[in-house]
Amino acid sequence: MIDKGISRAACRVKTFLRTVGAGLGVAGALALSGCMGSNLGGVPGQSIQPGELAQPTGQVVGSGQVRVALLLPMSAGGSASSIATVFKNSAELALANFPNADVQLLVKDTAGTTSGGRAAADQAIAEGAELILGPVFAQGVTGAAASARAAGIPMVAFSSDASVASRGTYLLSFLPQSDVKRIVAYSASQKRRSYAALIPDDSYGAVVEATFRQEVGRTGGRIVAIQRYKLTGTDSTDLVAKTNALTASLGQVDALFIPAGGGVAPVVAQTLRGAGVNLGNIKMLGTGQWDSPEMKSNPLMVGSWYPGPDDKGFEAFSGRYKSAYGSPPPRNATLAYDGVTLAAGLVRSAGVQRFASSVLTNPDGFIGIDGLFRFKADGQNERGLAVYQLTGSGAQTISPAPRDFRSGT
Incomplete structure (x- = not known):
């Protein structure tokens, strides 16, 4: 049975993000699926007032009160560094398209390694990150997850290697x-x-x-x-x-x-x-x-x-990305966009439960740029896919x- 408080918080996310999506087009909408027959009215989001937090180091995107880490392989070199740039751009685009998001992204470099992932997570947690987005590659996820688990911080990672998924380490990627x-x-x-x-x-x-x-x-x-x-x-x-x-x-x-x-x-x-x-x-x-x-x-x-996934959402996202950054994004750029939008929506509408496992694993799931998805308790995901x-x-x-x-x- 789903906790009623969790369901109400989840439905508030859906209502708020549906409103956001109406102004942004299909690629801007990230809603919570389900919530049938809910009469929500106007329920203001709650916020957790942070205590004394360490001053963020490195790159910061956004000026909200809630700190969310974005772990990327910025110094890994080659295609990995290119992916890091694309994901950072997508994250910036997500915040730009989310009105008044109360989120501050702490961008940390994993160097694409296990030790780099652990160090990046440690630094982000010390600076007050309540949620970790990334890393991109399995070895980085392994390192970051050890630190996140010890600190009780949930992580939404981008690796497609299901072996690194676990309770509290959720994969947003497309799994085979x-x-x-x-x-x-x-x-x-x-x-x-x-x-x-x-x-x-x-x-x-x-x-x-x-x-x-x-x-x-x-x-x-x-x-x-x-x-x-x-x-x-x-x-x-x-x-x-x-x-x-x-x-x-x-x-x-x-x-x-x-x-x-x-x-x-x-x-x-x-x-x-x-x-x-x-x-x-x-x-x-x-x-x-x-x-x-x-x-x-x-x-x-x-x-x-x-x-x-449904192509329509990506086509709209791709057009906005190209307009902002001068070139079309790769297909997986939506992962960073949806991760940041999910975090911002939960901050706005789920109150103190915003990153609770029961909210993140709500069985109704979420609708992002690439369509329907939900996180499973073991950290893997399910996606609603089309056939072409x-x-x-x-x-x-x-x-x-x-x-x-x-x-x-």
Whole structure:
């Protein structure tokens, strides 16, 4: 049973953020799902008056009373530093679009390492952070989580490695398990029952395969064959060999699961056609890793299915980001935006319970730029995903993302 006080606080978040979203468009709205039939009226937000806090060091965004840490790999170099810049920009954009947010972001550098994550969290906690957003990478999350757990500070991290999730350490990222569950469930609803799969022989592949086996069994399907391949740089020799090894089984399947992105699926499709395999009765299935311009424009992939978040929110967000910073953001930039907006909304409307685990794990969940999501008690998340079909010139929605965890619609 959900505590009534928690439900009322959660619903106040929904009401307030729905009002915010009306002025910002779809990408600006972050609401709490559910709260059906609530008559909330005007309930003012409460605030916790801080005591004597250490003066923040380093970069600070916003001037509110409630301090929230944002841990990013700013000095890690290469693509990691680029991600840090994008996430910081997205966080600034979120505060700019949230009127009178009573939040002060303490931006700390993790250097992309375990020790860096721990040091960044220690510093933020010493400066009065009540919630930690980030780190981005699993090793940083591991380090920061140790400090956050000891201090009783909740953390909403951006890593997609589910192994670093735990009670009080929540992952906002897109987890491969959600992708697999959605695409297998949709395939089963379309009477696909017999599966083969080509799965990378790495840690990602291990997670995907475990969920794939579980979900195919749960939906009453059967797995005819699985081949695991290794990629060494751009060398696809083993992928081609394992694809050829699969051909003998394909007469018994009606769905071929290829979770990896990066051009893997087109190589598989071309190899199978070159081997004379008739793919007319076999539906190729992917994951969110397929969500790229290259996949959407590839004629070999026409008719294939993959899961992903609702595109409309990201398109609106991307336009505002480009207007502010001069270039379009990468797809995962929404994580920082939604994390900051969630924090600001809870500060405004959930009062003293704002970052309580019972608020953060409310089963009704939240609606952000990328649609419906909720945190589970073990730190992992569930997302409401759409299913798309590749057309050769883009992707069309064939099953919309749910907007409510209660009904699934």
